[in-house]
Amino acid sequence: MSTAIRTQDELKALVGQAALQYVVPGGIVGVGTGSTVNKFIDALAGMRDQVRGAVSSSVASTERLKAIGIPVLDANAVDSLAVYIDGADEIDGRGYMVKGGGAALTREKIVAALAERFICIADASKRVEVLGKFPLPVEVIPMATQHVVRRCAALGGRAVLRMRDGQPLVTDNGQHILDVHGLSIADPLGFESEVNQWPGVVTVGVFAHQKASVCLLATSEGVQTIT
Numbered sequence: 001m002s003t004a005i006r007t008q009d010e011l012k013a014l015v016g017q018a019a020l021q022y023v024v025p026g027g028i029v030g031v032g033t034g035s036t037v038n039k040f041i042d043a044l045a046g047m048r049d050q051v052r053g054a055v056s057s058s059v060a061s062t063e064r065l066k067a068i069g070i071p072v073l074d075a076n077a078v079d080s081l082a083v084y085i086d087g088a089d090e091i092d093g094r095g096y097m098v099k100g101g102g103a104a105l106t107r108e109k110i111v112a113a114l115a116e117r118f119i120c121i122a123d124a125s126k127r128v129e130v131l132g133k134f135p136l137p138v139e140v141i142p143m144a145t146q147h148v149v150r151r152c153a154a155l156g157g158r159a160v161l162r163m164r165d166g167q168p169l170v171t172d173n174g175q176h177i178l179d180v181h182g183l184s185i186a187d188p189l190g191f192e193s194e195v196n197q198w199p200g201v202v203t204v205g206v207f208a209h210q211k212a213s214v215c216l217l218a219t220s221e222g223v224q225t226i227t
């Protein structure tokens with residue numbers, strides 16, 4: 001009889017471990033950001049001798065990778081990556097995602113763009129029918145904040161500046177994050193294209209043009225592979 005896997009932390013560890021099968025021995029791996037990716041990095045420690053290096057999507061992941069002895073390369077030093085492994089805040093049945101809960105969406109999109117395959121690792125709570133219930137992160141240049149807030153309102157969204165310790169959160173890129181509540185994103189491709197071209201938007205947290213190639217979804221029954 002199989003042992004029930006109950007906690008979200010256990011599910012994240014399970015899917016972090018499962019992602020190792022996509023790491024190409026001798027290669028350079030793209031690494032995302034967040035608590036699920038942290039479990040993947042923990043698992044990756046067990047095969048660090050088989051990995052030439054990593055391209056990281058955040059200062060936080062870079063520190064963790066270095067701590068386990070994996071060299072971190074600048075994104076400009078690689079032409080392409082076989083895989084990028086990252087979590088998501090939401091993922092739908094087509095592999096479209098909302099990301100940026102950890103404020104790393106811009107670098108995540110850059111590293112994902114270098115990769116031939118995006119392997120999304122998530123627990124079952126992240127699977128949705130329609131994107132938008134999770135407040136959509138949008139990285140903005142600070143002087144454009146109120147302009148972008150108004151444009152979100154015109155789409156029916158309520159944008160809230162993300163704070164940390166009483167101050168606007170500052171991303172690894174020196175910018176701010178708006179979290180947009182109340183959206184229902186029926187057309188992720190069109191939505192991403194539209195918001196990306198608003199002046200002052202650095203990155204919108206819809207990952208549709210760079211969707212997941214594979215989703216490893218951890219459930220209490222085990223890891224499902226969705227392609």
Ligand code: 5RP
Nearest residue numbers: 034035036087100101102104
């Ligand atoms: C960070 C992200 C993360 O992948 C996303 O927030 C999921 O994080 P977690 O694994 O902690 O739930 O996009 O910017």
